[in-house]
Amino acid sequence: MPISSPSLAQLPIRRLTSEDLLACADLAENRGWQREEHKWGLLLTAGTGYGIDDPSGTGLTACSVVTSYGPGLSAIGMVLVAERYARQGVGRRLMEHVIEEAGETPLTLYATANGQPLYEQLGFTQTSxxxxxxxxxxFTTPAPAVPVRPATAEDLQAILRLDHEVFGLDRTPMITRLPAFADHLRVAEVDGEITGFAAAWPNMDTHVVGPLIARDPATAQALIASLAAATDRPLRTDIDVRHTSLLGWAKENGIDTIATTSVMVRSLPDLPGDWRRRFAPLTVAAG
Structure with missing residues (x-):
């Protein structure tokens, strides 16, 4: 049963740190999400976390994380409210605080069906x-024969240039964390030019493929197949529905849809960059 408390609106919102990782994972578990501690570690160090402490003195009432890509865009993710405080305006209050903190910076997020009405009320619109x-x-349907190999340290500058071109903004602080964060990092290379890259990072009992940047669907398929060959875990990723050929190929190979989300923006007509070469985010929490 929801807890009715007149003090909820006055509870302070504070910045989270890496020391709040377990509290964030506990809150996720409280809402039926996986704990995803490895991902929380990345988000809380690369981004800015916001939280409301539980008035009972234990854990968090609510949290969210914002990943900044400069004045051009920030991504909001992991918006969570403890079950006992749900539907009492806590999530709205936290989001309004995050929006105020962002100032003039455009925002993006991936919304579930439950969260989308609130985000629309706060000025977000769906773009995809x-x-x-x-x-x-x-491996039922083979990938095209596009050359793919493990990335090396010498590839980093080319990866950053390609990512900036396709993502539309500089996300060097996030991409440079990939070699340590991911178990596998692959590049597609044709005639000495890197035409795509993808990482597979551990998340509970799966490997998540992301980011996935590629010149075309054939290159994206080759990168996914290479990562699949490197792990015995199930693969998980989030693919823009406009990439119908990639989605069809993935499903032919046993990777089926388990959920859908709406990609939303605020203060922008659409996301920057080239969606035709942006196949999957690093994580929906960070864009």
């Missing part, structure tokens, strides 16, 4: 949709 797909890759 994404399918979360999950499964054990079967």
């Amino acid at each position: 949709r994404s399918e979360m797909v999950l499964g054990r890759f079967t």
